Amino acid sequence: NAGVTQTPKFQVLKTGQSMTLQCAQDMNHEYMSWYRQDPGMGLRLIHYSVGAGITDQGEVPNGYNVSRSTTEDFPLRLLSAAPSQTSVYFCASSPDRGPSYEQYFGPGTRLTVT
Amino acid sequence: AQSVAQPEDQVNVAEGNPLTVKCTYSVSGNPYLFWYVQYPNRGLQFLLKYITGDNLVKGSYGFEAEFNKSQTSFHLKKPSALVSDSALYFCAVRDMYNNNDMRFGAGTRLTVKP
Numbered sequence: 147n148a149g150v151t152q153t154p155k156f157q158v159l160k161t162g163q164s165m166t167l168q169c170a171q172d173m174n175h176e177y178m179s180w181y182r183q184d185p186g187m188g189l190r191l192i193h194y195s196v197g198a199g200i201t202d203q204g205e206v207p208n209g210y211n212v213s214r215s216t217t218e219d220f221p222l223r224l225l226s227a228a229p230s231q232t233s234v235y236f237c238a239s240s241p242d243r244g245p246s247y248e249q250y251f252g253p254g255t256r257l258t259v260t
Numbered sequence: 261a262q263s264v265a266q267p268e269d270q271v272n273v274a275e276g277n278p279l280t281v282k283c284t285y286s287v288s289g290n291p292y293l294f295w296y297v298q299y300p301n302r303g304l305q306f307l308l309k310y311i312t313g314d315n316l317v318k319g320s321y322g323f324e325a326e327f328n329k330s331q332t333s334f335h336l337k338k339p340s341a342l343v344s345d346s347a348l349y350f351c352a353v354r355d356m357y358n359n360n361d362m363r364f365g366a367g368t369r370l371t372v373k374p
Binding site: 150177179181186187188189190191194196202204205236238243245246248249250251252253254 | 264269292294296301302303304305306309311350352354355356360361362363364365366367
């Protein structure tokens with residue numbers, strides 16, 4: 147199993163540009179999530195999905211959209227990039243939505259917005 | 261909402277000495293507690309979790325954590341530190357009422373010196 151994969155690894159955008167961060171998992175996990183990691187702030191939840199066709203907002207959803215058309219894929223879209231979205235983005239998955247499940251993380255995408 | 265505090269930004273220990281990385285939490289109901297480790301330029305890796313039962317939880321790479329309900333703490337410990345344990349450690353919590361939202365602490369950087 148490849149686990150959770152993310153592309154690209156690095157990306158530089160200009161303010162106002164849009165892009166999609168890709169995330170895929172091959173573990174047949176129902177729950178998937180997107181986090182951003184900023185220095186001194188830990189990880190903050192952007193959006194999550196409890197199954198195909200079901201998504202919801204996390205702690206910091208503004209400026210981001212998600213969709214979940216298949217169990218495997220959970221792309222994150224930046225609608226109009228802003229310097230405040232410079233961060234490292236992590237996708238994660240877990241077998242189910244229950245609170246006892248740990249999450250499996252991808253390697254991350256480092257995004258810089260100029 | 262649930263929250264986690266890691267009171268130390270940095271912990272330094274000598275190789276072979278015991279280590280402790282501190283974590284305190286706040287939840288409405290029963291806590292589900294997790295420790296993750298992040299090596300440079302990598303995603304987070306799961307170390308261990310507390311769901312219920314024995315207050316001392318054993319995990320990967322010789323790490324263990326002690327759950328203390330009265331002090332609302334979940335400190336990570338290892339009897340003998342290795343240089344290779346040097347990394348960024350995150351404590352995380354879910355609660356039974358809002359289990360889609362895993363909240364992370366800001367992280368503690370552990371440095372083990374030879």
